Every structure is written in C-alpha cells, then in structure tokens.
Ligand SMILES: Nc1ncnc2c1ncn2[C@@H]1O[C@H](COP(=O)(O)OP(=O)(O)OP(=O)(O)O)[C@@H](O)[C@H]1O
C-alpha cells in the first residue's frame with residue numbers, strides 16, 4: 214500500500230488542507246493520505262500554537278467522514294523540534310509493508326534544500342508536489358528529479374494564520390473550516406484571545 218504523508222502544524226486544519234489531501238487520495242496513485250500533526254516545526258516559532266492534542270483532535274474530526282484520510286500523532290513521542298527525516302525512518306520501521314511518500318506544496322519545495330538530510334529523504338521516498346502561489350524559484354536540482362512528482366491539484370488561498378487572525382477580530386471564518394471542525398473550535402473557544 215502506498216501512503217502519502219502530509220506533514221503540518223495544522224493550527225488549525227482548514228478546507229485548503231482537506232482539498233489537497235482528498236485530491237491526492239482520489240487522483241494520484243496514493244491509496245491513503247495520513248495527516249501527520251507536527252508538535253514543533255524546526256523552522257517555525259512555537260508562538261500561537263494550540264496544544265498538540267487539540268490540533269490532533271481537529272484533524273481527527275476533519276477526516277472522520279473520509280475513508281482514505283487518516284490522522285497521525287506519530288511525532289508526539291519523537292524528539293522536538295521534529296525533523297521529517299527522523300519521522301520517516303521511524304514510521305517506515307513501524308509499518309514495513311507500506312510505502313511512504315511525502316506530500317508537499319511548491320512553497321516547501323523551494324526551501325527543501327534547508328531541511329535536515331534532505332538527500333536521505335529523496336533517496337528513500339518519492340515526493341508529491343502540488344502547486345501554490347508563492348515567489349521565488351525551485352532549485353534546479355529538484356526540477357526534473359525522478360523522485361519528485363507534480364500533481365495538478367487546485368490552488369486554494371487559505372491559511373491557518375488568516376483563520377486565527379479572523380477569530381481574534383470576531384470575523385465569521387466558518388466557510389474556511391470543515392463544519393464539524395468549526396463547531397468544535399467555537400465550543401472550545403480556540404484562538405479567541
Ligand atoms: N491553502 C493551502 N493549500 C495548500 N497547501 C496548504 C495551504 N495552506 C497550508 N498548506 C500547506 O499545508 C502544510 C501544513 O500547513 P500549515 O499547518 O503550516 O498551515 P498554514 O495554513 O500554512 O499555517 P500558518 O498560516 O499557521 O503558517 C504546509 O506544507 C503548508 O505549506
């Protein structure tokens with residue numbers, strides 16, 4: 214079985230994430246997509262991060278109705294900050310019968326040369342890249358790389374930052390979130406202060 218791993222802070226998960234993951238599961242050769250909730254991205258400040266378990270709960274609620282999408286808390290017990298190369302080694306050892314690929318946006322591909330041991334990642338895993346609107350260029354070494362596959366998924370301009378800021382300013386952010394996710398966030402008063 215071929216599993217696509219979609220790593221992120223998911224602070225919170227939104228419809229942009231869900232549309233990408235569902236597109237990969239339905240229109241590529243991936244059998245499943247797992248949302249790996251990252252406690253601490255090595256390139257991001259902890260800042261306004263909601264508690265790990267709350268972010269995981271929101272992902273869990275979001276994928277509940279999708280049989281090919283799953284939540285994963287595998288990074289919760291691994292050392293922080295979370296380097297993807299370590300998680301990939303750990304997850305591959307835990308599930309020897311599955312083939313794991315990485316899903317990433319074009320934005321992340323642009324800074325992929327700064328990731329820890331990115332050559333090791335490319336040696337062992339395929340990467341499925343979806344388009345995003347961002348400045349800058351993808352490095353030549355990643356352009357026609359045999360392990361990097363482009364998937365023509367839709368471009369959605371929503372970010373978790375936009376949602377967090379909107380909630381603080383009392384705006385209606387409901388359309389940007391799966392309905393059950395928004396209901397839970399609203400009840401729990403997440404991101405209000
Ligand atoms: N609208 C979107 N469409 C496609 N990919 C997205 C979108 N928003 C985020 N991503 C990508 O999904 C992954 C996880 O996203 P992340 O949790 O950082 O959300 P975010 O919305 O970018 O968050 P923030 O605004 O807090 O930086 C990252 O690789 C990110 O580039």
Ligand SMILES: O=C(O)c1ccc[n+]([C@@H]2O[C@H](COP(=O)([O-])O)[C@@H](O)[C@H]2O)c1
Nearest residue numbers: 220221222251254256296297298328329
């Ligand atoms: O391994 C690395 O060096 C590395 C550097 C930057 C980002 N990442 C991972 O990329 C994923 C996307 O991060 P984010 O916070 O933008 O959603 C997240 O799981 C990070 O841990 C990993």
